[in-house]
Amino acid sequence: MAYSLPRLDGKRCLITGGLGFIGSNLAHSLVAIGAEVSIADACIDPYGWNFANIREIKDRVSFTKADIRDEKAMAAAVKGQDFIFNCAAQVSHIDSMTDPFLDVDINCRGNLVLLEACRRHADKAKIVYAGTRGQMGSLHYSPADEEHPDNPTDIYGANKWAAEKYHLVYNSAYGIRATSLRINNTYGERNQMRHAKYGIMNWFIRLALEGKEIQVFGDGSQTRDYNYITDVVDAMILAAQSEKSNGKYYLLGSGNEIKFMDMVKSVIKAAGSGSYKLVPWPADRKAIEIGNFFVTYEKIRDELGWEPKTSLDEGLRKTIAFYRERKKEYW
Numbered sequence: 102m103a104y105s106l107p108r109l110d111g112k113r114c115l116i117t118g119g120l121g122f123i124g125s126n127l128a129h130s131l132v133a134i135g136a137e138v139s140i141a142d143a144c145i146d147p148y149g150w151n152f153a154n155i156r157e158i159k160d161r162v163s164f165t166k167a168d169i170r171d172e173k174a175m176a177a178a179v180k181g182q183d184f185i186f187n188c189a190a191q192v193s194h195i196d197s198m199t200d201p202f203l204d205v206d207i208n209c210r211g212n213l214v215l216l217e218a219c220r221r222h223a224d225k226a227k228i229v230y231a232g233t234r235g236q237m238g239s240l241h242y243s244p245a246d247e248e249h250p251d252n253p254t255d256i257y258g259a260n261k262w263a264a265e266k267y268h269l270v271y272n273s274a275y276g277i278r279a280t281s282l283r284i285n286n287t288y289g290e291r292n293q294m295r296h297a298k299y300g301i302m303n304w305f306i307r308l309a310l311e312g313k314e315i316q317v318f319g320d321g322s323q324t325r326d327y328n329y330i331t332d333v334v335d336a337m338i339l340a341a342q343s344e345k346s347n348g349k350y351y352l353l354g355s356g357n358e359i360k361f362m363d364m365v366k367s368v369i370k371a372a373g374s375g376s377y378k379l380v381p382w383p384a385d386r387k388a389i390e391i392g393n394f395f396v397t398y399e400k401i402r403d404e405l406g407w408e409p410k411t412s413l414d415e416g417l418r419k420t421i422a423f424y425r426e427r428k429k430e431y432w
């Protein structure tokens with residue numbers, strides 16, 4: 102089922118974490134379909150905020166440096182909004198294990214501050230939460246669907262799970278329309294490439310473009326599911342404007358289960374440089390590794406009409422062309 106994005110002319114959209122990878126790409130798409138976009142981002146390192154991400158649209162979006170944990174700032178940010186795309190987060194799996202209290206502060210308390218601001222000041226706004234595959238942990242069957250039990254293997258996954266439930270509770274208890282998309286591994290333009298803490302495929306693209314060696318933990322035989330950024334952004338916009346999505350969560354998938362090793366080979370091939378080497382799993386990564394991961398996206402396809410449009414080859418080609426041109430802004 103082919104879909105096209107709706108026009109959102111004059112609709113007011115707030116993006117928390119809007120200077121980051123997913124939030125800034127969303128800002129580009131929302132501007133293109135006529136929305137009035139505001140960005141609230143706390144600009145916290147080592148997350149992916151980067152003013153270069155909104156370079157082309159900086160005169161068409163408004164930006165406020167604001168933290169989702171700040172009640173006053175969130176009250177001001179949510180007032181008058183039609184849609185709120187909630188992308189702000191502590192995003193590193195590894196850091197959530199070394200500093201679990203920071204993770205709970207941003208990913209649990211911060212989301213509650215935002216939701217309370219909506220309850221008091223913007224109860225007509227529709228909220229789309231950027232959930233994660235990490236909420237599900239190791240799979241018991243594959244492809245997994247929305248009925249699959251959730252057993253996150255790290256604090257990030259556990260707290261993102263709790264925050265998804267907060268959104269759905271505000272929907273059921275207060276009638277504040279909210280939906281969550283459990284986003285897969287996502288790659289593409291405007292992702293941070295300064296370190297390997299998260300966004301691993303983009304980190305590998307940098308290494309390959311620099312002609313460096315990519316270290317693959319174990320034998321690289323675990324499978325994964327990768328989505329190109331524009332497909333993810335489209336899903337968020339479709340979820341925002343649909344009433345069917347209220348109070349629900351959806352899995353995003355690619356339809357293409359691929360071995361980690363084959364993803365690495367595809368990156369090297371598309372870049373035309375780089376190499377790889379198998380190395381033993383570091384203990385901190387092994388402890389939170391989930392094994393094979395692949396989901397079906399049937400529910401969001403059937404209810405909202407979304408499906409991924411970009412193949413891995415095409416997505417890699419576009420991503421690599423972007424970073425070849427703009428690497429000075431990203432590493």
Ligand SMILES: NC(=O)c1ccc[n+]([C@@H]2O[C@H](COP(=O)([O-])OP(=O)(O)OC[C@H]3O[C@@H](n4cnc5c(N)ncnc54)[C@H](O)[C@@H]3O)[C@@H](O)[C@H]2O)c1
Binds near residue numbers: 141145207
């Ligand atoms: N990229 C992926 O593969 C992926 C996969 C699943 C889920 N997600 C989710 O998507 C969302 C966006 O992730 P991303 O990949 O764009 O990461 P990112 O690091 O590029 O963007 C996150 C942004 O949030 C901002 N931020 C962090 N804490 C904040 C706070 N307390 N208040 C306001 N802003 C804050 C950061 O400064 C950054 O700009 C996150 O919720 C993440 O959990 C991402």
